[in-house]
Amino acid sequence: QLLLQASGPGLVRPSETLSLTCAVSGDFISSNDYYWAWIRQPPGKGLEWIGSVYHAGDTYYNSSLKSRVALSVDTSKKQFSLRLSSVTAADTAVYYCARHGTIWYYFGMDVWGQGATVTVSS
Amino acid sequence: EIVMTQSPATLSVSPGESATLSCRASQSVNRKVAWYQQKPGQAPRRLIYGASTRATGIPARFSASGSGTEFTLTISSLQSEDFAVYYCQQYNDWPHFTFGPGTKVDMK
DSSP states (O other): OOEEEEEEEEEEOOOOOOOEEEOOOGGGGGGGEEEEEEEEOOTSSOOOOEEETTTTSSSEEEETTTTTTEEEEETTTTEEEEOOOSOOOGGGGEEEEEEOOOTTTTTOOOEEEEOOEEEEEE | OOOOEOSSSSSEEEETOOOEEEEEEEETTTTTTEEEEEOSSSSEEEEEEEETTEETOTTTEEEEETTTTTEEEEESOOGGGGGGEEEEETTTTTTEEEEEEOEEEEEE
């Protein structure tokens, strides 16, 4: 059974870089059928897709965050990561990692991590 | 960017009744819509994909339909565990996914 576990600092200072990692159980991270995504949810608000990364390194980003976001994957460590630079209070959110299919094999985001709460504050 | 809207924002329903939630896309997304359920403090859970296909393990009281720009999620005979927030998501513009703002189903 696939499990995703997001982790990282719960507090980030304004203007600094938010860094989170999502650990992927088993050998799923190198599957050709899936991408690995980050989605965030500000307190009391809805869901926002941040970006997706493939095991081969292909990345896609939300255009509203593209200038500040970088996703990466480390298949040897079975994890993928999010870096969001120049954070402000508006980046305070629960950050979820999730799995989704390729463009030809998409059935929704079928597995989600538990979420990592990140607060941006001095 | 494809904008997804949902109505109503809140739906008050008694247990055992049915609930009908609406989702609209700013342009045609064909049938590339998924629905998610989220309970407080939990990650979203996939319910529906392909506009009408129930995900594995989702009870039959959840049904969905639609195509183009108009989509509906119906929950028949609401159970206590169904009170939650429901989000629609388009993936026609894969992988530039966008979600609707959500509909909260609460107990009347």
